[in-house]
Amino acid sequence: MEAFLTSTAVVALAEIGDKTMLLAIVLATRFHKPLSIIFGILFATFANHAFAAFVGNSVAGVLDGQWFRYAVGASFIIMAAWTLVPDKLDDDEAKPSRYGAFLTTLVAFFIVEMGDKTQIATIALGAQFNSVLLVTAGTTLGMMIANVPAVYLGDRLVERVPLKFVRTVAAILLLGIGAWVIYETAMS
Template structure:
């Protein structure tokens, strides 16, 4: 349960103002068909984050050592710093294709999420919790919590939500988990 709740909270906060959330707004504005866009986000996130959580879990099982636990803790602290940097949507990513809302969203989200901070966080969460299922469920839920309102409300949401404050809250959460993991690892010596 801790893996689910932590993964959900971390990704929901980290996703606010993220490149994929901006992409959701662009797609919603372009296609004006929320259900296929939401389903595309869900499919892409499930696939992407299941792979990321699996990589994290397998890396943790293979590399289970003190130095690896320090590396996971450091990755959460690095994520805290990265979260403070606002994302921008590149022009090429902002132009949806002619393949319809579902397929466009599915492919665009999967590709844009590669190497994104929420994918990296999912790898770290998979390593931390050793649970592909619960981490994938939590990070996917977090993505949907952040992106469904973006699809449904679009630009109105961005105008009303103070993105800088949300980024700071997400950074504090990543930092707290990183410091907690550092303390836990140091305490196991």
């Protein structure tokens, strides 16, 4: 259960203000088909994060050791700093294609998520916990927690709550998780 809850929290926090969240807002304002966009996000995230969790889980056995757990903790601290850097959508990413809301979202989210901080977090979580399924389910839920409100509320959400403030809170929480992992490793 710890793998699921930690994965959900880490990715939900890391996703706030991320370019995929901005992409969700752009797609919602262009297509006006929230359910198609949400299902596109769900399937793209599940596929991307299942692969990432599998990679993390696969390398965990090779990299097992206390130094690796310190590296995982440090990766959360780095993610906290990365969260403070605002993401921007490139013009090409902001233009939806003629293939409809679901397919456009599915392809765009899968591609944009490659190498993104939430995918890297999923790899680290897959390495830390010995459950690809729980990590994938948790990180996918975390993405949905962050992106479903973005799809439905879009620009209104960004107007009312400054992203800088939200990113700062998310960064503090990720820093806390990183410090907790390092502390737990030092105490074991």
